[in-house]
Amino acid sequence: MRYQTFFKEAKKKNITNIQIAEVTKMNSQVSFINGQMEDYSDSTNVSYEIKAEYNGKTVKTNSNYLGVEILDNLLLKINLTDTNYQNTYLETRKNNSIKKKPNISIVDIMDRLKQLNSIKENYREIKTLQVSFSNQYEKRRIINSNGVDIATDNNLYTFYTEAVADRNNSPVSYNCQMIETLRKNINFEEIVEDTIEKAILSLNKEKLDSKKYNIILSNSVAGEILSHLIDMISMINIRNNMSCLNNKLNQKVFSDKLTIVEDPLNKKYPGYSIFDNEGTYTNKKILVERGILKEYLYNNQEATLKNRKSTGNGYGTIDTRNMYIPIGNKNLVNLFSTMKDGLYITNFMGSSNTSIDTSTGSISIQVFGFVLQDGKIQNSFEPAVLTTTIFELFNNLEEIGTDLEFVDTTAGSPSIYVKNISIAA
Amino acid sequence: MLIVFCYNKNGDDMNKELLEELLTLALSTGADFAEIYYENRKRNNFNVTSSKLDNISSNISRGVGVRIFKDKEYFYSSSNIITPNYLRKMIRNLVKNIKDKSNKKVKLNSIENKSQLVKIPHHKFDNAMKKQILLEVDDKIRKTYKEVTQVAVSFLENSREFVVANSEGKYVKSNSCHTRYVCQVYTEKKGVKEKEFYSFGRSMGYEFLDEIDIIEKSLSTAKIAVEKLYAQDFKGGELPVVIAPGFGAVIFHEACGHGLEATSVAPKTSVFSNLKGRKIASDKVTLIDDGTIPGEWGSSVIDDEGETTKKNILIEKGILKNYLVDRFNESSMRQRRNGCGRRQSYNYAPTSRMSNTYLAPGNDTFEDMIKSIKLGVYCERMSGGSVNPATGDFNFAVDTAILIKDGKLTDRIKGITLIGNSLEVLKNVEMVSSDLVLSDGYCGSKSGMIHVTIGQPTIKISKILVGGK
Numbered sequence: 001m002r003y004q005t006f007f008k009e010a011k012k013k014n015i016t017n018i019q020i021a022e023v024t025k026m027n028s029q030v031s032f033i034n035g036q037m038e039d040y041s042d043s044t045n046v047s048y049e050i051k052a053e054y055n056g057k058t059v060k061t062n063s064n065y066l067g068v069e070i071l072d073n074l075l076l077k078i079n080l081t082d083t084n085y086q087n088t089y090l091e092t093r094k095n096n097s098i099k100k101k102p103n104i105s106i107v108d109i110m111d112r113l114k115q116l117n118s119i120k121e122n123y124r125e126i127k128t129l130q131v132s133f134s135n136q137y138e139k140r141r142i143i144n145s146n147g148v149d150i151a152t153d154n155n156l157y158t159f160y161t162e163a164v165a166d167r168n169n170s171p172v173s174y175n176c177q178m179i180e181t182l183r184k185n186i187n188f189e190e191i192v193e194d195t196i197e198k199a200i201l202s203l204n205k206e207k208l209d210s211k212k213y214n215i216i217l218s219n220s221v222a223g224e225i226l227s228h229l230i231d232m233i234s235m236i237n238i239r240n241n242m243s244c245l246n247n248k249l250n251q252k253v254f255s256d257k258l259t260i261v262e263d264p265l266n267k268k269y270p271g272y273s274i275f276d277n278e279g280t281y282t283n284k285k286i287l288v289e290r291g292i293l294k295e296y297l298y299n300n301q302e303a304t305l306k307n308r309k310s311t312g313n314g315y316g317t318i319d320t321r322n323m324y325i326p327i328g329n330k331n332l333v334n335l336f337s338t339m340k341d342g343l344y345i346t347n348f349m350g351s352s353n354t355s356i357d358t359s360t361g362s363i364s365i366q367v368f369g370f371v372l373q374d375g376k377i378q379n380s381f382e383p384a385v386l387t388t389t390i391f392e393l394f395n396n397l398e399e400i401g402t403d404l405e406f407v408d409t410t411a412g413s414p415s416i417y418v419k420n421i422s423i424a425a
Numbered sequence: 426m427l428i429v430f431c432y433n434k435n436g437d438d439m440n441k442e443l444l445e446e447l448l449t450l451a452l453s454t455g456a457d458f459a460e461i462y463y464e465n466r467k468r469n470n471f472n473v474t475s476s477k478l479d480n481i482s483s484n485i486s487r488g489v490g491v492r493i494f495k496d497k498e499y500f501y502s503s504s505n506i507i508t509p510n511y512l513r514k515m516i517r518n519l520v521k522n523i524k525d526k527s528n529k530k531v532k533l534n535s536i537e538n539k540s541q542l543v544k545i546p547h548h549k550f551d552n553a554m555k556k557q558i559l560l561e562v563d564d565k566i567r568k569t570y571k572e573v574t575q576v577a578v579s580f581l582e583n584s585r586e587f588v589v590a591n592s593e594g595k596y597v598k599s600n601s602c603h604t605r606y607v608c609q610v611y612t613e614k615k616g617v618k619e620k621e622f623y624s625f626g627r628s629m630g631y632e633f634l635d636e637i638d639i640i641e642k643s644l645s646t647a648k649i650a651v652e653k654l655y656a657q658d659f660k661g662g663e664l665p666v667v668i669a670p671g672f673g674a675v676i677f678h679e680a681c682g683h684g685l686e687a688t689s690v691a692p693k694t695s696v697f698s699n700l701k702g703r704k705i706a707s708d709k710v711t712l713i714d715d716g717t718i719p720g721e722w723g724s725s726v727i728d729d730e731g732e733t734t735k736k737n738i739l740i741e742k743g744i745l746k747n748y749l750v751d752r753f754n755e756s757s758m759r760q761r762r763n764g765c766g767r768r769q770s771y772n773y774a775p776t777s778r779m780s781n782t783y784l785a786p787g788n789d790t791f792e793d794m795i796k797s798i799k800l801g802v803y804c805e806r807m808s809g810g811s812v813n814p815a816t817g818d819f820n821f822a823v824d825t826a827i828l829i830k831d832g833k834l835t836d837r838i839k840g841i842t843l844i845g846n847s848l849e850v851l852k853n854v855e856m857v858s859s860d861l862v863l864s865d866g867y868c869g870s871k872s873g874m875i876h877v878t879i880g881q882p883t884i885k886i887s888k889i890l891v892g893g894k
Contacts, residue, residue, distance in 0.1 A: 033692045033694065034692075036497065036692075037498050038692060039498075039499050039500075039501065039774065040498070040499070040500045040501070040522060041500070041501040041502065041503070041774060042501075042502050042503075042518075042519075043502065043503040043504060043772055044503075044504045044505075044506060044515075045488070045503075045504060045505050045772065046505060046506065047486075047505075061483050061484075061485075062482075062483060062484040062485075063484065063485040063486060064484075064485075064486040064487065064488065064505040065485075065486075065487060065505065069485065070485060073469075073483055073485060076469075076481065076552065077481045077483075079552075080471075080478055080481060080552055080553070080556055081478050081479070081480060081481060082477035082478045082479065083477065083478075083479050083480065128692075128693070128694050128815065130694070162815070164694065164815045164816070171696065171815060171816045171817075172816055173813060173815050173816050210660065210661055210662055239475075240474050240475055240479075240575055240577070241475075241574050241575045241611065242474075242575055242577070242611060244618060349811040349812075349813065349818070349819075349820050350810075350811060350820060350822065350842070351808050351809030351810050351811065351820075351821060351822045354622075354808035354809060354822045354824065355809075355820075355822050355842070357620065359611060359618060359620045360618045360619060360620060361618070362840060364822060364840055364841070364842040364892060365820075365842070366811075366818070366820035366842065366844045366892075368818075383818050383820075383844055383846075383890075384844070384890075384892070385661060385820075385842045385844055385890065385892020385893075386892075387661075387840050387842070387892060387893060422893075424660070424661030424662065424890070424891070424892035424893055425661075425890065
């Protein structure tokens with residue numbers, strides 16, 4: 001069903017003020033294991049986040065097509081839900097459209113990806129080398145029954161590699177992922193070399209004692225942990241008292257060495273976004289400044305309930321784009337030499353929703369990495385459990401590195417040096 | 426114009442001819458196999474939070490996935506733009522990846538209907554009643570426990586209709602219907618915050634309410650959330666553990682279930698590759714994956730490749746008997762596919778996945794297990810976990826636990842994670858009781874997030890690394 005027909009059908013049911021975020025996603029992905037192509041896939045999807053009003057009450061729904069049944073679903077929500085708010089709609093905008101057709105083909109890079117396997121031939125301990133590459137394109141368009149029609153788009157490249165090394169039937173693995181807005185910024189060969197070398201280094205494992213350690217979290221581990229801050233400062237969870245940062249606004253919650261910003265307008269970072277899915281313009285904002293919590297995140301619904309403006313974080317639910325810890329003064333080698341002895345944590349695993357619990361702030365994760373002695377990487381350590389809280393982790397922050405990397409469009413971090421964290425082994 | 430679920434006034438299938446044309450096109454450059462999958466899906470989640478129906482989150486979607494194989498390579502394309510012309514264009518782009526020729530014409534069999542009977546479909550159960558039940562639970566919990574700061578209770582509804590047609594003539598339609606109750610209770614005392622979670626999900630409609638006492642289960646969840654406020658930190662170490670029946674089986678799901686899926690066995694990236702027929706676990710371990718159990722969360726009549734689901738014995742008395750094998754991997758594995766090709770949606774190509782995976786009951790008793798331990802941990806409720814199949818390293822979080830001292834259950838402890846290696850832990854299963862319980866959950870892997878059941882009786886593991894603070 002076309003937009004105008006949809007708006008007309010809605011009007012017949014007394015549904016008005018419709019605003020739709022049309023999100024078009026195109027993706028091409030290929031992966032190789034030991035030089036043999038494992039799979040190739042591509043997809044094109046158009047989805048709709050629909051917001052509408054009936055008798056002064058606003059509701060939202062999601063679909064990937066427009067039809068009468070979608071309007072019936074909106075009516076179900078209007079009749080049953082108790083959270084009553086009237087939303088603000090975009091009245092006038094300078095409309096724009098994106099005409100250019102994206103080219104997301106990855107065919108031209110297949111041979112280069114396949115050839116990466118030759119690097120492995122120099123290392124007899126490497127049993128498996130997996131490489132995956134994907135190109136994702138996203139276009140977001142906001143259309144409403146008041147005539148607004150605006151659009152923005154984003155293009156990303158993701159490279160992932162994992163090397164499995166084995167000696168005496170005791171396999172170990174090391175992986176690395178890089179996300180970039182320009183393909184030329186990914187040095188495939190260098191990443192594979194580094195991943196292979198780290199996998200081989202991991203073969204020499206030592207068992208740790210259970211005690212408190214000084215640790216360096218790699219940029220990817222720190223970024224993954226930071227991404228959980230979104231749920232902690234989402235106004236939905238704050239309003240419902242489901243966050244460990246409830247009632248902490250303008251209070252000192254973390255070390256004064258920690259500042260966290262969100263900068264969706266930085267084109268060099270993967271989450272570039274000039275407006276959110278509700279059409280609210282985004283801006284650079286400081287979420288945590290020298291340890292003080294400065295901002296909760298609002299979408300239009302939460303903002304209306306609090307009689308204030310949205311912070312431009314309405315992406316279906318509340319989310320961020322380009323949230324990160326600004327870089328410090330020391331590169332990774334200098335971080336190592338500053339810490340001298342401790343653990344360099346390069347990867348972690350855990351349960352998706354409980355290992356980092358955003359309602360209590362507790363963290364309990366399986367960690368992997370290397371032992372550092374006198375500032376130098378020695379052996380890897382046998383998998384261990386790191387147990388802390390988000391408060392302890394960010395209050396014990398000692399130094400921040402310069403190697404800022406993003407884990408996805410939402411969050412990123414440089415490596416960070418943290419003192420005195422419990423490790424069980 | 427939609428291509429499937431399109432019937433004329435006489436009920437005749439209007440799609441077959443188009444599907445045959447598209448599958449023939451998909452084989453035109455020499456693919457060995459082609460398949461088209463269509464689905465129409467509806468999801469509604471009724472969420473009561475802060476004692477009101479705060480939100481009904483929903484998604485209505487439909488789309489098509491096409492895959493082709495050639496030797497050991499496969500290619501997949503998906504979209505929700507499902508006009509015949511777009512599908513032709515999509516398939517033409519896909520087949521460019523294969524540089525051969527074929528004149529093979531695909532003829533489909535008559536469509537088979539393999540649908541599941543749903544007694545009370547989601548739309549037939551009064552929506553106001555759903556809201557009333559959830560509000561009643563919320564009220565009972567808040568009146569019973571003063572430490573409760575928030576209650577979030579939900580009904581989750583997920584239903585789909587789907588069609589699979591392939592170049593071997595298979596043409597089948599089916600459906601799935603999942604309904605789940607979820608309860609989360611948040612508590613706080615003197616600045617300490619805790620949370621407890623409970624869920625009950627079935628592969629059926631609202632008739633699932635006949636199988637659960639929602640109020641009783643929710644109050645017991647709240648009771649644990651309160652007790653956790655008084656739990657002590659625990660210094661970890663390598664210890665014996667007893668794991669309660671039900672969701673504790675996440676240990677088998679993570680420790681070996683994923684490593685037995687063809688998706689990691691076939692490319693030899695699993696620690697269990699080439700171990701069929703070998704002893705990999707203690708005699709106490711018999712592990713079964715059974716997608717046929719009526720009403721279970723991971724059950725279905727057919728899998729997402731159109732194959733009838735099966736009961737597969739994976740490990741029998743410690744011996745590795747079978748892998749989970751999908752259509753693509755069966756030739757390289759030299760084992761026939763066994764009804765486990767699953768996917769989250771049309772956006773994912775199906776691959777071998779678990780369905781209802783459980784450890785068969787044994788003869789030991791809970792009392793004997795506790796008595797046999799001088800210092801250890803009783804893991805009462807488990808949370809999720811994860812595994813790297815290439816190394817066998819796995820972890821899972823323990824939601825609630827009790828310290829075992831001198832053969833007795835003592836204090837409640839918190840902040841526990843168990844970690845280990847698959848090949849080691851399977852050999853350390855020392856005792857297995859007869860009290861098998863199955864639990865519902867979700868599993869994320871290569872073909873997306875799918876419904877799975879995991880189950881086990883109470884077990885004792887002689888040693889495993891218990892992480893604490």
